Amino acid sequence: MYPQTHVYFAETVLGKQGDIVTLGSILPDMLIGKDFNHNEAHSKGVEIYNFAGKDSLILDFGKAVSTHGFNPKGLDYYGDEKYLDYERGYCFEKARPFIARTVEACNIPVEMGWWKAHNIIEMGVETIISSTDYYSERIKTALYNRCLINKVDEILRELWKKSSLNFARRVERFAGFVEIERATAESLAKKYYIQMQFRHHVEIDVKMVTKLINDAAESVILDLNDFFNITSGLVKNNIEALLNE
Template sequence: MYPQTHVYFAEAILGYKSDPVSLGSVLPDMLIGEHFNHCEAHCKGVEIYNFLTKNHALQDFGQAVLTHGFTPEGLDYYGDEKYLDYEKGYSFEKARPFVQKTIEACRIPPEMGWWKAHNIIEMGVELIVGSAGHYNEQLKSAFTNHALVSEVSEMLQDLWKDKNLRFSGRVKTFTGFIELEKPGVESLAQKYKVQMQYKHKVEIDTKKVADLIYKAAEAVSTDLQHFFQNTSALVKDNLKSLTKP
C-alpha cells in the first residue's frame, strides 16, 4: 500500500498516533534499494523490533514497522501476497480488470501489467484514506522530526554495521516520490510518473492514469473497510504473539 494508508493502518492497530508510529509505518519501503530488495525490506520487521526491544529504544517505532510488511504478516502481506482464497493479495485481486488499461496508460510490456495495475488499486486506496484524514501532515511531521530521524539512523547503523544506509538521505529521496499533501487523482498520477521514470525509464500518460486511479477508488469502495477490518484483526493477533512480555 501507499504511505498515508500505512500510517492510517498502523494507527488503527496501535491505537494512537505519533511521529515514531508514522515513520515506522513506512520504513520497509524506505529500506528498498542498495542493500535490500523489495522482499527483503519487507521481512526485516522482527529483526528491527527485537533489536529495539533489547536496547529499550523506539518501541512505538518498532511496533509500527511490524504492521507493514510480509514477515511478520502485515498490511502489505494481505494486500500483495495472500488474502482469503485469492491467488495473491487484495490489491492484486482488485487489479485484475485494470491490467490491460494499465499496460496502455503506463506504456509498459504485458508482463508488468498486473504488478502495475495493483499499484493503481493502491493509489485508489490512498485516495480514499488520505482524503478522509490528516495522514499527510503526520508524515510531514515525522520526516521533519530531525531528532527522530537521527535516532533511527543511528539505530539502523548499529543494527547493520556492515551497511551504510544513509537514512537521512533516504528520507529526503523518499519524500520526492510520494504525495505529502491531501491526495488527488492528478497529484497521485504525477508522483507515479516520477516513480515510473526513475524505476523503468518510461513516460506514463498521467491523464489516463489519473482516470484509472479514480475508477480504482470506485472499485474498492464497496469492500475496502471490510478488508481493513479483517486485516486489522489478523495483524493485531500477529503482533500480540511477537510483543507479549
Template sequence: MLRRRSDAITLGSLFPDMVISARVSHAMAHSLGAELLYVVKENHALADFARGIITHGISPHGLDYFGDEKYPGCERGYCFEKGRPLVKHTIEACNIPPEMGWWKAHNIVEMGIELRISNRGAYGHLIHQAFNNQELIDQITSLLGELTGYREQGLKKRIAGFPGYIEIYKATAQSLADKYQVQMFARHGININTVKVARLIEIAAEQVEDDLDDFFRYTYDIVLRELDKIERY
C-alpha cells in the same frame, strides 16, 4: 492501526518502501520489523518504529501481506485481485511491457485506496511532522545501517528524499498520478501518461468502495494478534 499515533509509528509504516534498492530487496525491506523489535524493545520510540514496519510488512503478516501476497478468496492479495480488470489499461497508460502489468495494476489499486483514505481526513501534517523529527531519524539511521546495508548518511539521504515520491498533502487522483510518474521514472526510466493513470486511480477507488472496510477489519485483527505474539515472545 496501532490505536495511537507517533512520529516513530508514521516513519516505520513508510520505511519498508523507503529502503528498497539494489542492496535491499522488496522481501527483505518488508521483513525487518520483528528482528528490529527484538533489538530495540526497551527503547519506546524505536520500538514504535519497528511496530510500524510490522504493520506495513509481509513477514510477519502486515497489510502488504494481505494486499500483495494472500487474501481469502483471492489467488494473491486483495490489491492484486482488484487490479485484475485494470491490467490491460495499466500497460497502456504506464508504457510498460505486459509482464509488468499486474504488478503495476496492483499499484494503481493501492493509490485508489490512498485516495479513499485521504478523502476521509487529512494526514499530511503527521507525515510532515515525522520527517522533521531529526532526533528520531538520527536514532533510526544510526541503528539500521547494519541491518539494511546502508551507510548512515546514505540512509539519512534516502529518508529525506522519500517525501518527494509520495503524496503527503491531501491526495487527488492527479496528484497521485504525478507522484507515480516520479517513481516510475526513478525506478524504470519510464514516462507514464499521468492523465490516463489518474483516471485508472479513480476507477480503482470505485472498485474498492464496497469491500475496503471489510479488508481493513479482517487485517486489523490479524496484524494486531501477530504483533502481540511477537511482543510476548
C-alpha cells in the same frame, strides 16, 4: 500500499499516533535500495523489535514497522501476497479488470500489467484514506522531525553495522519521490510519472492514469472497510504473537 494508507493502518492496529508510529509504518519502503531488496526491506519488523530491549521508543518503532510488510505478515502481505481465499492479495485481485488499461496508459509490456495495475488500486485506496484525516500532515511532521530522524539513524546503524545505510538521506529522497501532500488521483498520477520514468524508463499518460486511479477508488469502495477490518485483526494477532515469542 502507499504511505498515507500505511500510517492509517498502523494507527488502527496499534491504537496510537505519533511521529515514531508514522515513521515506522513507512520505513520498509524507505529501506529498499542497495542494502536491502524489496522482500528484505519488508521483513525487518521482527529484527528491529528484538533489538529494542526495554527501549519503549524502539519497541513502538518495531511494532509500527511490523504492521507494514511481509514478515511478520502486515498490510502489504495481505494486499499483495495472499488475502483470504484469493489467489493473491487484495490489491492484486481488485486489479484484474484494470490490467489492459494499465498496460496502455503506462506504456508497459503485458507481463508487467498485473503488477502495475495493483499499484493503480493502491493509489485509489490512497485517495480514499487521504481524504479522511490529516495523514499527509502527520507524514510531513515525522519526516521533518530531525531529532527523531537522527535517533532512528543511530538505531539502524547500530543494528546493521555492515550496511552503508544513510537514513537521513533515504528520508529526503523518499519525501521527494512520493506524494506527502493530500493525495488526489491527479497528484498521484504525476508522482507515478516520475517513478515510472526512474524505475522503468517509460512515460505514462498522466490523464489516463488519473482516470484509472479514480475508477480504482470507486471499485474498492464497497469492500475496502471489510478488508481493513479483517486485516487489522490479523495483523494485531501477528504482532501479539511476536511479543509472546
